[in-house]
Amino acid sequence: MNTASWISRQVTRLLPIVQPNRWASKGGGNARAGMDSDPASRDHAQVERSTRDRLAANLRHKAEAMSPRMLRRTLEELRDTIDPRISEVEGGRRAQVLIQSYTRATIERRRDMWLLMSEMFTADPEKIKTAQAKFAAAVGTPDEAAAEVQYRRATVSPRRRLLQRFSVLPEGIRFLVDVRAEMQPWLKQDKRLQALDVEMEYMFSTWFDVGFLELRRISWDSPASLVEKLIKYEAVHDIRSWDDVKNRLDSDRRCYGFFHPRLPDEPLIFVEVALIEHMAESITPLLDEKAAAADLDKATWAIFYSISNTQNGLRGVSFGDSLIKRVVETLSSEFPRLKHFSTLSPIPGLRKWLGQNAQRLLAITPEKDRIELGRAAGFEPPTAAHLLRALEHVATLDARSPLRRWLLQCAAQYLGHELIEGKPVDPVARFHLGNGARVERLNWLGDPSAKGLQQSYGLMVNYLYDLKRLDRNRAQLAEGGIAVAGAIEELQFRVQ
Known part of the structure; x- marks a missing residue:
């Protein structure tokens, strides 16, 4: 280690230390150290310099967590961890030191480390381009398989090797899972982190098969x-x-x-x-x-x-x-x-969806039913706002109420018909229907708790796992159709 590196390392020990989540305390939870609020809601009006600009600079801007010198040193330590000239043992020791540094860092400095891993450990684009051209030229020839192997190897980023280095440590998997959890609130506002996030998801899908x-x-x-x-x-x-x-x-x-x-x-x-x-x-x-x-x-x-x-x-x-x-x-x-x-499942997206689509659903409701709805709501002809207001008192509606039947019809439409990009709109429905289940029955006030009323007016649904029909139901969903029981199908709106 040269003199400049030694001085830089000693100076970092004098910087503020903030304890993170499970790495400093057994209490768990996401680290909030150094954060004034949820990052997704923070004001980022000031334009940030790119990571490469910061690495080439001399001075730190006020909003930046790491100075250019510290950023360069951290990048060097990350690269040293996967240096092909060192042994696996030494690589593991260096990874362990990086974990310890990470646990002492504020969330902003951790974010700088994520950015380095995401942006500075990419696959070589020129190697990818060359390998891709060779593969395209080899298609249909005896060299096709070898060319494909070379192309696949060219697309593997050094970032993957870095994640693997952490993963072999006893606490490495736990560390990486927590790191990705910490990153989640930042992904929407900073697309530079997506490469690291997707790489981690890919690696986890293998490690957690x-x-x-x-x-x-x-x-x-x-x-x-x-x-x-x-x-x-x-x-x-x-x-x-x-x-x-x-x-x-x-x-x-x-x-x-x-x-x-x-x-x-x-x-x-x-x-x-x-x-x-x-x-x-x-x-x-x-x-x-x-x-x-x-x-x-x-x-x-x-x-x-x-x-x-x-x-x-x-x-x-x-x-x-x-x-x-x-x-x-x-x-x-x-x-x-x-x-x-x-x-016996919740319908978490129903209330929000109905608030956005009530007018459309009212328009396809038969005229006779609209008249009955107006009488029940106290406004003739009723608007979507009138019906939504009346449904605030859903617990008082009797079994013969037109409002009750209309809400069940809306729920049947939501679960049995509404799709986005070929998948059910409701997240719970997406999970069970994707597994081959069928929408079997709606249950009035199945969950009368405040949470149940807030998310679905108290409605719950049964998804039936008929073991003999799971594959058939999945195939139906792949073709854009949702498997529903006869009672659910009868409730769905008929477009005139």
């Missing part, structure tokens, strides 16, 4: 630390107390999670299942802590009522399809009487 994952049951007898994670990560129906979580792990329930060998105590995704005698129509009895456990000898239905991803850093890496299949196989083996597999 379901073939490497272990399906484990989470029960009341599991370690307390694991049960606490269940409480922490539950994303569908908040767990209110220890009695609540105990109810969800009772004898008539099952909870399963996928675990990775490098994150043995951290479920990547988990599903909660109720074993009962019928297709559930309301979440209330399933979450009733005082209700007696169901008789497992009579249970013929398995109801998936909550599926939660736990790692924001693994966004885009799909586990749910395989999780449900594995759970169905496990339950069928343990309980041969189980014949039906269904969800």
Whole structure:
């Protein structure tokens, strides 16, 4: 190490140290150090210099976290980590030093490190161009396979090697998952980070392939630390107390999670299942802590009522399809009487979508029905605003109310017809229908909680997993059609 490098390294030790998320504290959570607010909402009116401009400069601008000298030194340390002349052991040691530096940095300095990894570790465009030309010329000749190999190698960025260097460390996978989670709020405002984000997603999809994952049951007898994670990560129906979580792990329930060998105590995704005698129509009895456990000898239905991803850093890496299949196989083996597999699912996008499309839906509502809606809402002829205002009192509507039927029709249209780029609009529907399920039944006030009313006027839906029709339903969706039960199809609007 020369004198300038030694001085630079010592100076960085005098800079402010801010503790990050799990790397400084076992409490977890996203690091907010050095941030005044969510980066997605911050004012970035000042034009930022490009990373290359900053590397070539001498002075730091006021808004920049790292000085040009520090930026150059960090880039040098990143490059040294993947220097082909060093051993794997030395490369790992250097990666470990970088992790330690990262954990002491503010979020702004971490962002500079992301930018370096994203922009300065790209594949050589000239090598790619040359290899691509050779591959194109070799197509149809005996040299085609070799040319393709060379082209693929040319497109591999040094960034991938850098990620691999971190990943071999004992804490490396955990570190990288947390790094990507920290990056997520910044991606929309800074497209320069997309290359690193996509590279990480690609690498994670390989490292977290379901073939490497272990399906484990989470029960009341599991370690307390694991049960606490269940409480922490539950994303569908908040767990209110220890009695609540105990109810969800009772004898008539099952909870399963996928675990990775490098994150043995951290479920990547988990599903909660109720074993009962019928297709559930309301979440209330399933979450009733005082209700007696169901008789497992009579249970013929398995109801998936909550599926939660736990790692924001693994966004885009799909586990749910395989999780449900594995759970169905496990339950069928343990309980041969189980014949039906269904969800009781929220409809998180319904209220917002209806607010944006109520006028269009009202226009395709038959005239006779519009007259009845106007009378029920107290305005004739009714507008979309009148109906939406009347639906604020959805809990008071009786079974014969035209407003109730119209809301169910809108929900059936939303789930069974509306597509964006060939995929269902609703995120939960997109997941289950993509797995081959069918929209089976709408449930009025299936979730009467404040959250349920806010996101879907209290409506919930059952998606049916008919094991004999999963492939057929997936094929139908690929052709632009959504598999729905007859009752849902009857509710959908008929365009005159």
